Amino acid sequence: xxxxxxxxxxxxxxxxxxxYRQLLERNEIPTVIEVLRSKVGSLPTFTDRIFGRPLxxxxxxxxxxxxxxxxxxxxxxxxxxTMPVMHKEAPGIVSPGATATGEIEPxxxxxxxxxxxxxxxxxxxxxGLPLRGAIHVGDFHVAPPFFAGASITEAYELxxxxxxxxxxxxxxxxxxxxxxxRGENHDWLELSLPRYDIPVKGGATxxxxxxxxxxxxxxxxxxxxxxxxxxxxxxxxKHKKTLSEKEFLKVTNTEVFLNYCKxxxxxxxxxxxxxxxxxx
Numbered sequence: 605x606x607x608x609x610x611x612x613x614x615x616x617x618x619x620x621x622x623x624y625r626q627l628l629e630r631n632e633i634p635t636v637i638e639v640l641r642s643k644v645g646s647l648p649t650f651t652d653r654i655f656g657r658p659l660x661x662x663x664x665x666x667x668x669x670x671x672x673x674x675x676x677x678x679x680x681x682x683x684x685x686t687m688p689v690m691h692k693e694a695p696g697i698v699s700p701g702a703t704a705t706g707e708i709e710p711x712x713x714x715x716x717x718x719x720x721x722x723x724x725x726x727x728x729x730x731x732g733l734p735l736r737g738a739i740h741v742g743d744f745h746v747a748p749p750f751f752a753g754a755s756i757t758e759a760y761e762l763x764x765x766x767x768x769x770x771x772x773x774x775x776x777x778x779x780x781x782x783x784x785x786r787g788e789n790h791d792w793l794e795l796s797l798p799r800y801d802i803p804v805k806g807g808a809t810x811x812x813x814x815x816x817x818x819x820x821x822x823x824x825x826x827x828x829x830x831x832x833x834x835x836x837x838x839x840x841x842k843h844k845k846t847l848s849e850k851e852f853l854k855v856t857n858t859e860v861f862l863n864y865c866k867x868x869x870x871x872x873x874x875x876x877x878x879x880x881x882x883x884x
Contacts, residue, residue: 611743611753614688615717615777618759619724619737622769622854623845624681627733630844639843643731644683647676647724654723670716675746683735684756685724686746687717711784718781718797718815725771725817732842734769734858738762739815741777765804767850768857769836771815772802778813795868803857816865832866833859 621627628636651671652658662668670687677684689710721739728735740762742755762774773781778797785793796816801809821835836858840851847855 609745609747609752611745612686612688613741613743614686615714615739615741616687616744616755616759617683617685617717617721617724617737617739617771618756618763619683619685619728619735619771620763621681621683621728622734622736623840623843623851626845627843630846635843639731639733643728643733644678647678647683650676650724651720654720654727667712667716670713671720674717674720675748677746677748677751679749683724683737684746684751685721686744689713689741711789714781714784721771722796722815722817722819725769725815726819726821729769729817729839732839732845734839735771736763736766736769737771738766738774739771739777740774741780762810765810767803767805768854768861769839770802770858770861771817772810773797773813773815775812781813795865798865798868800861800864814861816869818862818865819869821862832862836862 627639631639646653651674655662655671659668659671662671673688675684675686677686718739721737725735725737738759740755740759742753742758744753744755745751758774762772766772781793781797796819797813798816799811800814801811802814804810833855836855837847840847840855
């Protein structure tokens, strides 16, 4: 008899690849497979690559354990990223690090998830596979190739409303990170997950937080004067894609957001994802 299915509580991100239909229509099958294999197919080893070393070499075993709990599920033009958390009713954590018992504080647990999600969005963008997505916190169950949970539906619905390359937080996720990253980490929170009016269909906006995925982009460095719009257009056009009027709107919305984050980065003191430095 099969074991009963149990829900897991944690963070989840739902991501949609923009221009996927054109990718299929305008490229030969071997080309499409190679593009998807090199990026989407390599997601199971993504954390090893972005941290620059295998999880087994992390200084903190719990950090390695948290990252091992990440699950990737890709299907058609969608990517689902999930991570269970130990602390469902987490208090606000003022400073990052390990507790006296050796557990990761909830802020670091969340920080690891958002670090991975941020790098995913930027690296897919750089490869000409721009994403739009949403991050939620709630109950879900993932047992590839199956998944279930109203929380996944909520993230999916917010994803499909958006008109840009970017990632919005649902109200529940925004509330949780605001609680977790208080005190000395507040400035970092506003730089990494800034409050923003998310552009959605019909010319409307939704007030929430968004992932500042441009941290690793050249246009964030102080000595670089940017060709930001050109970089966004290049990502949308890569792999023989074209731009319709709707895509131009997404380009403009993306450029405006990245300029907003760029200005904030130049006027702020925290380093990107500073709470993680020296920890993993």
